[in-house]
Amino acid sequence: MNKVGVVIAAAGQGKRMGHNINKQFLPLLGKPILYYTIQSFADWGKAAEIVIVLNSKEIDYFKNKIQPLFSYSAQKTLSLVSGGNSRKESVYNGITSLSDNINYVLIHDGARPLIEKSLIESTYQAVKEHKAVSCGVKVKDTIKLVEDSISKQTLNRDKLRAIQTPQAFDLDLIKKAHHEYQKETALDDASLVELLGKNVYIVDGDYNNLKITTAEDLKPAEVILKERK
Ligand SMILES: Nc1ccn([C@@H]2O[C@H](COP(=O)(O)OP(=O)(O)OP(=O)(O)O)[C@@H](O)[C@H]2O)c(=O)n1
Ligand SMILES: C[C@](O)(CO)[C@H](O)COP(=O)(O)O
Numbered sequence: 001m002n003k004v005g006v007v008i009a010a011a012g013q014g015k016r017m018g019h020n021i022n023k024q025f026l027p028l029l030g031k032p033i034l035y036y037t038i039q040s041f042a043d044w045g046k047a048a049e050i051v052i053v054l055n056s057k058e059i060d061y062f063k064n065k066i067q068p069l070f071s072y073s074a075q076k077t078l079s080l081v082s083g084g085n086s087r088k089e090s091v092y093n094g095i096t097s098l099s100d101n102i103n104y105v106l107i108h109d110g111a112r113p114l115i116e117k118s119l120i121e122s123t124y125q126a127v128k129e130h131k132a133v134s135c136g137v138k139v140k141d142t143i144k145l146v147e148d149s150i151s152k153q154t155l156n157r158d159k160l161r162a163i164q165t166p167q168a169f170d171l172d173l174i175k176k177a178h179h180e181y182q183k184e185t186a187l188d189d190a191s192l193v194e195l196l197g198k199n200v201y202i203v204d205g206d207y208n209n210l211k212i213t214t215a216e217d218l219k220p221a222e223v224i225l226k227e228r229k
Contacts, residue, residue: 002103002104002128003048003099003101003102003103003104004046004047004048004102004103004104004105004106004124005047005048005049005050005051005098005099005102005104005105005106005171006041006047006049006050006051006105006106006107006108007051007053007091007094007095007098007105007106007107007108008034008037008038008041008050008051008052008053008094008108008109008110009053009083009087009090009091009094009107009108009109009110010024010034010037010052010053010054010083010109010110010111011053011054011055011058011082011083011084011090012024012055012083012087012090012110012111013055014111016213016214017212017213017214017215018214018215019215022055022058023111023212024037024110024111024212025058025061025065025066026212026218028113028218028221028222028225029222029225029226031069032065032066032069033110033111033113033212033221034052034062034066034110034113035066035069035070035113036113036114036225037108037109037110037111037112037113037115038050038052038066038070038074038078039070039074040113040115040116040117040120041106041108041115041120042070042071042074042077043117044117044120044121046121046124047077047106048077048099048102049077049079049098049099049102050077050078050079051078051079051080051081051094051097051098052078052079052080052081052110053081053082053083053090053091053093053094053110054080054081054082054083055082055083056082056083059080059082062080063080079097081093081094081097086185087187087188088178088185088186088189088192091107091178091189092178092182094107095107095171095174095175095178096175098171102171103170103171104124104127104128104168104169104170104171105168105169105171105174106120106123106124106127106166106167106168107165107166107167107168107169107174107189108165108166108167109165109211111211111212111213112164112165112209112210112211112212113212113221113225114206114208114209114210114221114224114225115165115166115206115209116206116208116209119135119166119203119205119206119209120166122203122204123135123166123167123168123203124168126168126201126203127168127169127170129201130199130200130201131169131170131173131198132167132168132169132170132173132174132190132193132198132199132200132201133167133168133169133200133201133202133203134163134164134165134167134188134190134200134201134202134203135163135164135165135166135167135202135203135204135205135206135209136161136162136163136164136202136203136204136205137161137162137164137204137205137206137207138157138160138161138162139157139160139161139162142154142157143155143157143160161202161205162205163188163190163205164205164206164209164211165188167188167189167190167200169189169193173193173196173198174189174192174193176196177189177192177193177195177196178192180192180195180196181195181196208224210224
């Protein structure tokens, strides 16, 4: 029987948000961003363990202000781990804290609170077949390569995807990728599997699965949440 774990990377500083409190604790319709992210995985209901990776200085805040928002049964699946200086280090701490009997892991950004159950499920179904999976959406704009404000090349849009999380992996495979490329800088976990020379299967993501990065992302996120109510 397959057992699945979830790692939610929430140990960033949210510098681009430019707020004095971590962006993941900012409210959307009155509840913290990180609450929505975790609740989506709890609602999905298939995770044996949900690891929340936090800045060590914010663990008490999480315990006092966010953890009590969840039902008792959801709280039982949560565990808290300290993050690192990069997203990659934080994810590493998360995946290595999962129990040995976990077969697959879904890795998600704490800052993507609009994730829907259907996308979590399609990612999970795909990983059982492909071992390494990422969500991605087709880019809608024309993308150009620009150097020193000069457009050098127009890229073939058909081959481009804007990459999102969740990304899902066979747990042994992603641990191996993290171990082998410990010194490599990586924006996401799928790129470490690419470095191993393995295929990463892309499932269709969701344009609404926004990453809350800068202040202008907050309003559209609230509009989407309101529509779902
Ligand atoms: N050391 C880090 C850095 C990032 N993250 C997490 O990785 C996700 C994606 O990162 P990003 O949106 O870039 O968040 P921040 O690093 O917090 O943002 P910024 O770059 O603006 O500081 C976020 O949920 C963030 O909390 C993490 O767990 N540990
Ligand atoms: C993993 C990721 O969400 C894919 O879009 C993203 O790369 C992480 O955030 P960052 O803004 O690149 O740090």
